[in-house]
Amino acid sequence: MKLRKVTAAAATALVLSLTATACGGDGKSDSADTGSGSGGGDKIKIGIKYDQPGLGLKEPDGSFSGFDVDVATYVAKELGYNEDQIEFVETKSADRENALARGDVKFIAATYSITPERQEKVDFAGPYLLAHQDLLVKADSDITEATDLNGKNLCSVTGSTSAQNVKNDFAPQANLEERSGYSECIAALQSGRVDALTTDDSILAGFAAQEQYKGQFKLAGLKLSNENYGIGVKKGDTETANKINTALEKMVSDKSWNKAVTDNFGPAKYKNEPAPKIGNIVK
Template identity: 50%
Template sequence: MRLNRVLQVGAVVMAAGLALAACGGGSGSGASGDKNLVQRAKDNKKLVIGIKFDQPGLGLKKPDGTYAGFDVDVAKYIAKQLGVEESGITWKEAQSAQREDLIKKGEVDFIVATYSITDKRKNDVSFGGPYFIAHQDLLVRQDNTDITGPESLTGNKKLCSVKGSTPAQNVKTKYAKEVQLQEVGKYTDCVTALLNGTVDAMTTDDVILAGYAAQQPGKLKLVGKGFTDENYGVGVKKDDADGKAAINKAIQAMEQDGSWEKSLQTNVGPSGYKIPAAPAIAP
């Protein structure tokens, strides 16, 4: 009897120890664990941040393995305000169709990736910001003269966009009967298709398209007829009120100390894109 009792107690103690270890391992670093963004950053001094890897001027992974662009600068500024140095950031690619899942599954702490704030997305994640307002536009080959705006997407023209993106949904909703929409994984796939003549145009936000046009001088051009307002937000775990508030505070500080405009001038200005005024933060 006594031996059985000892064995039972030992089993309970071991199970409790395993449960505690499992809980402790979940909050050790990066985006894992149940703590809110502010607490994780404070405790770990590390963050996993989602960005785009293929958007020149915004979020680009360079050949040397470093990252550059306006979104990258915004992400680093927010991290710094949360007490995390650049050396404590792990960058994770956040493709358009994967962003909500990355946040909900805890694979990233937050996302800065030309992420338009929409009511549908608010069902799954929360947003800080907006930190920028872009406008959906079209990119065409330099010699194209018949595509002058969304209303000219007639005659079964082939239009390329990215799966899970707001522009693709806009086209499906408003112009689906007039165009052949081809959805791919990355915007660079659209650029390749546009250059080789597989598609007639590509669509996404003007600030993104301006970067691709700057990469292909004399080959591609921005139509310049923006037809939506896209409010870029910083995606964070749903209902993380403290995290959202901290992100908004960081964005405001970036705008006020001149870092916001300086980053845009450095990363986007060379494309010829007109730098807009900073938007008001949503309540």
């Protein structure tokens, strides 16, 4: 490649340009990660859910809580960021791939199941939790199997495949009632309008662990599907994915992972699976 001479002014401009774009690693500005995380005031944007108690919840005072939040915070610290440098961004399920592609966030920890279809669009670190589709029922319920739902009222969120899976595979005579959010299903279950709520057991445990529901509900303990939660990164960003995997391994080895499970799901007596090995996707 031929080089041409540049003036001192042009050289200075070139240095400034390189300095301004260095954080992107590929010459492009990365709005989700504005620096190295060395404690100098830089920020990292992380996608989470805002409405899932026990996993990703924005509290009334503006703080955040949940297992995904704890995992994301631990990972960010291992990447070199202090807690006050983390900016959590609400990332709804339907927009996760687009948020990563646009660079809105550096990574996403939001009950993000690793699937072949999603792996075509994003890269994943993890998995960091193996969840299963389950049922949440009242504490005194006699529902112990999915087949017990025949003739009963089953609630799930509009657009979810969980309830349809139950009807197709286990209880074709179940009466499906759809709500716009899990909180509405919980209210319906609490009042007796429905007999069960279905989705991932981690989500169900998060709701059941809330103080206002303490002792009212229980998980049936079924494993109707395997959901391998991963941390999504922009397609091709293997460097970040590898760093996150290293952080997740450390989180497991120093017992911080176990503590996060107990802190967020303990009151629901959630019988979680052991921490999965990195790259081990359970079919």
